[in-house]
Amino acid sequence: MASHPLPLAGNPPVEVWTASVNGKQVQTIIKNYDVLLDVLRDGIGSLGTKRGCDMGTCGCCTVLIDGKPRLSCMTLALEAKDRQVTTVEGLSDGHHLHPIQEMFAECGGSQCGFCTPGFLVTSAALLETNPTPTRQEAMDAIEGNLCRCTGYQQIVDSIMSASKILSEGIQNKPITEPASDPDPGFGG
């Protein structure tokens, strides 16, 4: 154990970090060795991005940088400077869920949900480049993500159903409007 209290003495260089996170221009002060995951969670408050291992083995922290899935725990924030970062919070527009989100909820793609943000952005990126993947392609896309609950099968099901929705162009219902009831219940 270190006997000196401050093995990393000295002030690390800090700088202003700017990027577009979920379509919004953000600015925060970072230390130059900060990893993107920390900046997203602690600096920007994007708590949807999860930390499962901090060493690139679980995929929970996956975000999209310029549309490509990247492990944010293995990415220096500086590498993402001035680039487009998309996290799970950026998939829905606030009123409509992205079909992949809707299908993960519907098809059992999410049990405990901790791995879900990583899977969602990874599969959203897949569907962006390949809207009609085969099952095998979907499996290849998520090979870097671990899920301990679902055994992946229902995750792949979710991706396939989302791909169907996307390719058929079905618009999903807005989530911010409560279900209306044609029959409100005050008659006889």
Place this chain on the structure above:
Amino acid sequence: MPEDKKEIVGYRQQPGKLDFTRPGSGGSSPNSEKRDPSMIPQSQGGELDQPWGPHRHDDLVTGRIIGKRTPLIDSRWKVTGQAVYGDDVRLPGEIIGRLVRSDRHYAKVLSIDMTDVESIPGVLATATGIDAPSAFGVLPVTKDEHAMALEKVRHIGDIVACVAAEDEETARLASAAVRIEYQDLEPIFDMRDGLKDSPDPIHDRDIYHIGESNVQKRVFQRFGRISDLKNSIASYENEWTFKGVNHGFTEPHAVVAHWDPRGRLTLYTPQQVPHYVHRALADVLDIPMHQINVHRTYVGGGFGGKSDPFPHEMCAAILARKSGRPVRITFDREEVFWTNRGRHPSRISMAIHADKEGRFSGIETDALIDGGGFASFGHVTTYYNGVLHTAPYEIGAFHYTGARVWTNKPASGAMRGHGAVNSRCAVEVGIDHISEELGVDPIDLRLANLLPPHSATITGFRVTSIGMRECLERVRKESGWDKKFRKMPLGKGIGVGCGFFISGSGLPIHWDPNKFPHATVHLKIDMDGGVTIHTGAADIGQGSDTVVGQAVAEVLGLPMDMIRIRSKESDTSPVDLGSYSSRVTFMNANAAVSAAMEVRSELIEAASLITGVEASCLVLGDRRIFNKKDPAVGVSYLQALHKAQEDRGALIASGSYRTPPMGKMHKGAAAGLAPAYSFSAYVAEVDVDIETGRIKVEKVWAAHDCGKALNPLSVEGQIIGSCHMGLGQVISEEMKYGRTGNLLNPDLLGYKIPTVHEMPEVVPIIVESNDPEGPFGAKEAGEGPLLPILPAVCNAVYDAIGVRTNELPLTPDRLYRSIEKACKQQGIKDPRDLPNPSLEQTPLSDILIRRAKDHAKRDRERRLNPNPDAYYNGQLFNRHDTGPPEENDPDWTVQVLPDQEYLENPKLAGSAWLHKERRHMEGVE
């Protein structure tokens, strides 16, 4: 007075005339009735087939929700990133706590020097063991943990001190600056050494200590016709080694503690069992329980690994108390492995015997399990390793010796399939071998030896519904078993395995079964018509919130969006014993049903007052209460609700569930007792590369008897997820300890959880045996489905290459060593020349098939008979009396202490009985 105001005054006389905003809880039109006849049981005039007979909840079925694929009620939070897990709790002024962990295996702590820490700017609090000296532990009989080490550290990673600082960086620096002086003690790593006397036992249990050894718990059980064992014509004994397995949940432990301005503690923690944490906190912090609010956050996977009260939870509370600020502690993945509580590394020797009629004349098991540094759930695990293989087969004799020892490693504990997984693997592989010796198909052998419904096992468990036969028949058919078994080319194979698991522990920990219910659910319905369910059951991702919501929605005839669950805070939820032992669906949904029944009868009463129809003729449908005989006569749900609310306001109901009295009286009889049991059978098909030992599991047919699938989507998810976890244990997962006792792979790179590519295609098959006691017939589906995958794969590997193994996981190097050994034994050079196992059926086969047919008939009759005769394990062996065998059969043994004869030649774990407890030693009072 304006016109519209008059309306309001007249509301009481004119129900339903008040203009509410649209709550969406209508159902006033007779046409809104959406009863789906295919979901209404036959017993109620619907079309839902009931091959297992009617159920006591049939008349509550409104035909909308139960049995329908229902997305998890909280899934939208999860997919939008809005679900708040442990590390996501951010409170104003929150600071970061960090634990100082031992770098010694086993040592006395001589001194802890905090001077350097306190000089670091930004450090706000420090604490050591003396700040909270009370012991705690999940089981009241074995409280052996402390918030921080008091005098000794017991494994690398054991917590010695903790610090809190403004930010994570400072906290890490501070934790590294704590100076600890140790005096090393002699550590033990091999569980066999734990059986011996030691100069410094890892714990001291005072007069109850077993010798001077590290034996934490020992069990001896001998039941049945032991003398008949000598008539066996086939026996198979194997010595198994199972490695430790970690839960591998994706969310590392995290906790936030906050003392609010009124001096109450709120602890935010992803816990499976918030109530035990609540109790432990009160003990450790020395404050009354009512001053604590345990807030369960979303839980990123538990699987048993988040069910102990943990030292880090205590540390966070202590640091928060000292600093006056909310403290958050989040683990690194490495710390998760040090905390562990995973599956026990075990050495199991298992002998299975069969007689000439193809009956299992006995099972003899000896299990030594490695508990690591603390007791955790180990007391129970020691029993489970034995008693949970006394079914689903009828056995002539059962002899189990088990022992759990402390070693200087992270503690083992409860993990999905608690205590049953390893020994079940040994049993099922043993049966596979026996069937080969007898020259019969292993499925035929199993089918001819099953316990019937409504029977008692050899140690006195009450088996009610049993769908084992259907599970086996379904997987046999769907996998094309008869065309494949022993008929595939070398390297390809198919194997079968079964499972048996408890559905809720009948004797809960920390509970007086005579006074308190196991589960309680509160309902609150106010004018808006929505139902708020208060339950303490912890949703850990398995969907318990959804299931309790479904149960209520079904009984009240409401859609799921009118249900909201409040299950997170101990301040508002009734006590629930937590998510372990697969108890939640069974017990909590039962409690929910009884609460909903109360509301239901109030609504019916009110509807009867409005309509004048007699209450007994009214039924609930889709948000409507109407006359069974004339559905056009009725009132809407809201009308009835508002009527029922007159003069009293919101409807409140409370329902609870308690298991019936069960079981026998011998020592340990309560371990494994459950109000119902689940059964499963899997067939796995594998491809083994005989030149490298690499296994690829191609496809799994997984049948599970869950009583009734309340939510088939979740049940399938549980089956597939269990397959994944079990598959990990059989092909790749192990906690590797080096020669010097260090954990070599405390990360997800070295600890190999199967990825999507290792996963076979799983065909989930749901068998519904309609349990009489379960809610709508349901039993558990969360743990049982894990058990069969291990033996199914092992047996498939044997079918593929003819090599039996006795060590898991079957990593390529390990399997290849077995292949090499087999080659050497048979004098074969090239493994590709190994003989492919084949099956020559003997005449016994026909006897078994005939017996299975008779039994199938017997079982059908028994399950449809509301009052079947008593059936005790052992009747298969031509015992004609129908009473309990121990009372009628003079040769029947019931023994829970070893005799001198056994002690002269004990097995490995059995040798734990060579020690005397200190209180029985000479010179001790």
